[in-house]
Amino acid sequence: MFRIYFRASGGVVFEEDGSLDPLLKFLLYAVIALAVGKMLWKWLTEDVLRWITVDLWCLVADHPWWTALTVVGGLTLLLLLAGLLSGLSGAGAYRYVDEAETADEPEVLTFKMKQLASMSASGFEQACADLLARDGFRQPRRVGGAGDLGADVTAWDGDDRLVILQCKQYSSPVGSGHVQQFNGAARLHHRSDVPIMIALNGFTQPAMDFARRRALVLVSRPELNLWAHGQHLYDVLGIESAA
Template sequence: MIALAAGKMLWKWLTEDVSRWITADLWRLAAANPWWTAITVIGGLTLLLLLVGLSGAGTYRYVDDAEISDEPEVLTFKMKQLASMSASGFEQACADLLARDGFRQPRRVGGAGDLGANVTAWDGDDRLVVLQRKQYSSPVGSGHVQQFNGTARPHHGADAPIMIALNAFTQPATDFARRHALLLVSRRELKLWAHGQHLYDVLGIESAA
């Protein structure tokens, strides 16, 4: 009974006296003293910001494994990009693709008097690769392939003479290249190479490169 009576008295004190003091007396005091009002408002805002900061301190954003990748981006080109390049730009793109594939010392050597060599590089088996590019809008004919055959090995010492055509080769050009062991990269092979495949995989060549 004593405990019940004490509880009732405490409840009455909290609900009547304390609430009246908070809602009436304290508000009257704050209104009568502007400085106290400012201090009360600033203190309340500070406390609110502190509580918000503490509540967010332990939060974190879940990062899916798909967002994390240790693999570097692979150099690729679209066929439209290659088609719109200048002669030197196309040659540089070929040199960059060779570097991507692990060829050593890829160099753009095309220009006046290049005698059919536009890009050179060394593969993993120490074979010299000599590239000649043709950006013709029509298929490359047999005459151009014959000219490349006359300089690639005799003059440049190519171990792997490769001719690249943006828009394919004629059948006579393909037949001549096959008879003289010249490697042709037609539009289909060029697209595979530019889109990320190793050049030797596209051509079916085994190498340590």
């Protein structure tokens, strides 16, 4: 297939893709802009200016009373409209507030499951510590890290029982091996009264079977969801006070 290129004064008029040469395109737009600008200027200076200075002035001079009434009426309408808009904007600033609404209600710490999933491992552990603090546990601390021996968060409940949390943010269910390791570390090394293992995405069936035999508390995704959305941890797990 042959391509035809139009040339003017030795320069290329059209590019290979058929588009106009950029310089010529700029010049063409400049000419069009000047022509439109000239037409607008002529219209403004001749027609519009003549209408304002001659026709409108003659109308005002020939009918002064009607002109005055029209101006006063227009100003009155503008003032009424401005007052109406001001009233509408101010109406939203004041409303009747029930006495119950004036009571200061403390904000309850909550997390969405998506938030917990997007956190780092240490952030997830800190979130669990913060939830313990929200529920009234004493001295909640994140201690997870190298050499933690299975304890990510420690705290004391209202009955002076030591609570040890291990927090697993795995994308898959936690297996029996991890549960067995935590059970030994929490009970034998940390002497935990309430060892609790938390898994963002639950546990395998063998892991749950082992925990049931050892009376180890597991917090799977449904329980974590309730806890993160405001329920007390012990209420979710059905743990009663020792007192």
